[in-house]
Amino acid sequence: MAGVLIVGAGQAGASAAIALRQRGFTGPVTLVGAEPDPPYERPPLSKEYLAGEKAADRLLLRPPAFWEDRGVTLRTGVTIGAIDVRNRRATATSGEDFGYDRLIWAAGGQARRLACPGGPLAHVIRTRADVDALRAALADAPRIVIVGGGYIGLEAAAVLAKLGHAVTVVEALPRLLARVAGPEVSDWYLALHRSHGVDVRLGTGVVAIEGDERPAAVRLDGGERLAADLVIAGIGLVPEVEALRAAGADCPNGVRVDSRCRTSLPGISAIGDCALHPNPFAGGAEVRLESVQNASDMAKCAAAEILGGDGAPPYRALPWFWSNQYDAKLQTVGLSAGADARVVRGDPASGSWSLVYLRAGAVIALDCINAPRDYMGGRGLVERSVSVPPERLADPSVPLKALGEAA
Ligand SMILES: Cc1cc2nc3c(=O)[nH]c(=O)nc-3n(C[C@H](O)[C@H](O)[C@H](O)COP(=O)(O)OP(=O)(O)OC[C@H]3O[C@@H](n4cnc5c(N)ncnc54)[C@H](O)[C@@H]3O)c2cc1C
Incomplete structure (x- = not known):
């Protein structure tokens, strides 16, 4: 028996492995992740880890020995590049081949990069390696521009302002948190950040980052030039679904799944940040949620479906989220x-x-x-x-x- 292959060893993938064992699945479980680390949590990356208040080993979702103890084969540093749906095999970019009876795609996504000239000079905050690189650059960076006034950008702004950097947040929309919160919440956070000395620019886009090996300035669409020693782009996520798309899955915004986390490909489920799913708390509309809650609860749903098929309950977990700033x-x-x-x-x-x-x-x-x-x-x-x-x-x-x- 080839068992369950889980692609992506993040919050959702790790939770799926745990849920399969908790529900009594005794077959082989293989958890394959592109990053070098065992599964770890991302929320502290823009909070305590960025602030230097939490050590890397305290990010781990489980102690390293946990996976072997539970009979889960954890393979880090392995990226799945292609799926052969008919023969139920997944191939890593290294050429290594993994068979499966069921596959759970839990590959999350990559931080969206700025497309403007100089965009690659901007840091992003998605992985531990991203934050290690960012922290290494901080000593030399009194002036920081953060592009994007969503949760991650604002959390980073709070940490960096507290560390004594001069922080500017540039948001293209007319208010902060515009996609996720009402105007009253946006206004409150605007006042909070300004009260901590953060310069917030609303309704302004970035047209270029100037500089050679490192940034010198950020140019705004109104023509203004903001001097910057370091730039961070917090402009969202690109779901990681290319191997599924190439295998024939429907991927309009992430990969489309049904109410039990099944893609249209036989034997393949998808969960977490990459999964576009019908959500009862959105009136049944399809949404793609980026939260620990959604990653963990979809993992339980997919595990239950693998064990129980159509008899398993559909996804109906109450969405929740948190953010800490100052x-x-x-x-x-x-x-x-x-x-x-x-x-x-x-x-x-x-x-x-x-x-x-x-x-x-x-x-x-x-x-x-x-x-x-x-x-x-x-x-x-x-x-x-x-x-x-x-x-x-x-x-x-x-x-x-x-x-x-x-x-
Ligand atoms: C800085 C930051 C702060 C956050 N703060 C909060 C918060 O306060 N509250 C909250 O609820 N949520 C927060 N989130 C969101 C939450 O962390 C995510 O929703 C959650 O991590 C999603 O889990 P996931 O497993 O779907 O994706 P991920 O955690 O991204 O895991 C996917 C894994 O799959 C790997 N992978 C990708 N492609 C492949 C491939 N082809 N082959 C093998 N492996 C692959 C990736 O390298 C990655 O390790 C935050 C996220 C970030 C980045």
Whole structure:
């Protein structure tokens, strides 16, 4: 028996190997990853690891001996380049060949690079090696420009500003976090970063990075030139699905999977950042989520499907996410895209508040800033799409948990 081959030894791939064993799968499990490291977590890369507060060995998802103990063959530094669907074989770029009965594609993606002249001079933050290279360059870099005002760019801005660098964030859209959060949250983070001395430029694109071996300046589309010793691009992810596309899978934005994480290719599932899936918390629409929650929960779903086929439950995990910037701890639950109303709960000026997102009167998501009780209490409202009058949601003296229980 060739067993299960998992391509990608990141959050999703590692979780799939663990879930298969936890669910009693006794066949061979091979976990193949392109990076040299055993599976590790990425969230600290733009937080404690970048800040130098967490050592590399503390990033590991499990101790190195764990994989062998569980009978999982871990192969690091191996990149799968092609899949022969008919013969159920996957070939590494080194030429090594792996047979499989079932394949789980968990290859995540690569940081998107700036396409403008000088783009390759920018650092990115996706792998431990990226952050090691970035940290090595920091000593010589008083002025840093971060391109992209999403979570990763803003987390890096917070760390680097705290380390004493002069940080500028350049965001092409008119507000920060525009793709993931409501304007009230964007405005709050804008004020937070500015209060820490970060120069935030909104509605401005980067047209070039000037410099030879290292950056000297960033040129903006309005003609302005920002002196920069170091540039970081935090402009999103390109899903890693080329081998699947070449094998005939449908890959419009990542690889399309069904409600049990199966691609259109026989015997091949896909999970995590690379998987475009129908999500009940998006009203059944297809989404590609980049979160630890999604990677871990899709892994469980795919493992259950391998063991139980159509009898396994479809993917229905409550989405959640977090982001730490300075002393602000954001916790989100649900998916806010498609909201038709928002309610501010608590006073943003107090530093502890939440934004509640509604669609057709029902709670679909919350962003909770330094408000763990709202997050805990609000999860049930999102899980069950509870309808609550906006004035009740806006009243922070009424616990969200109580609103859920009353519904
Ligand atoms: C800096 C940073 C901060 C983040 N912060 C948060 C956070 O605060 N909260 C949160 O919920 N999420 C956060 N995330 C997102 C979260 O880390 C990802 O959603 C999660 O890691 C996705 O897991 P994955 O296994 O799908 O992909 P990955 O973790 O990217 O793992 C995929 C692995 O597959 C390997 N691979 C790729 N192609 C091949 C191939 N052809 N053959 C073999 N191996 C291959 C890659 O090298 C990689 O190691 C953050 C991500 C980053 C980068």
